[in-house]
Amino acid sequence: MSDTPSGAATEQDLALVRALRAGDETAFMMLVERYQPAMLRIASMYVSTRAVAEDVVQDAWVGVLKGLDGFEGRSSLRTWIFRILVNTAKTRGQREARSVPFSSVWAAEPDVEPSVDPDRFLSLGHPGSPGRWAEPPVGWASTPEELLLSKETLAEVSRAIDALPPNQREVITMRDVLGWTSADVRNALDISETNQRVLLHRARAKVRRALEGYLGSGRERTS
């Protein structure tokens, strides 16, 4: 029962739910410590301001408490909580939509842009090596660790993620920032495995490109 490959609730989840139903404050605050930061980060993707995001998360907690009696353990407690959160945030985001311009591009996004600028490859008509790197990336091994792991570099990563289309931002935030599994993300967002992977790849490719621009392609250093 504790081993739940299908993503159902664990014994620990069920014990927590029983404690919450019994009115155990400590159990609730433990959940808050565990999930509040991630919930805030996710809510922020759907609404215009941090204040509204905090409000959304609070509403989601109310929804969680009110829904406890209906929790049947078919999904993990975390998946269930984040589904409530995402629904709450989306509803609020739609209500805000008239004043938030980016919401209009949410659904339609013909994202076929390549991971790497096509000019960096030899053309597909090249006689010798079609599609081979013409301008290969220069490794970051020569980048000092202090720069690579600096606050400034992380701020660049953060900016790159903020600039992503919303659906890509959702997936990379859940997978790579919060460290969820692909099953967690599929459950929370109700998207297919393939869709999840495509969005994740687009997002990672853009963040890598931003880092390459920020850290320098290396050409300046080597020549």
Next chain:
Amino acid sequence: MNCSELVELVTDYLEGSMPAEQRARFDEHVSGCDGCTTYLEQFRITIRLTGMLSEEQVEPATRETLLGVFRDWRASA
């Protein structure tokens, strides 16, 4: 598989969602290509850096508010 194709498959590769035969061709290409070796490595670093963004604490005021939410719910239940 050429370099411009390979860069589109890196997440499939890292997710382990490639057919074995395609995976073999991916590995074979990377082992003979410095550019793609570097690209794959940068992708991994990018993922690691992204994972360093989440080190946040719950603010005390939020904790207080949510404790209030819980007590209200308990009182009304």
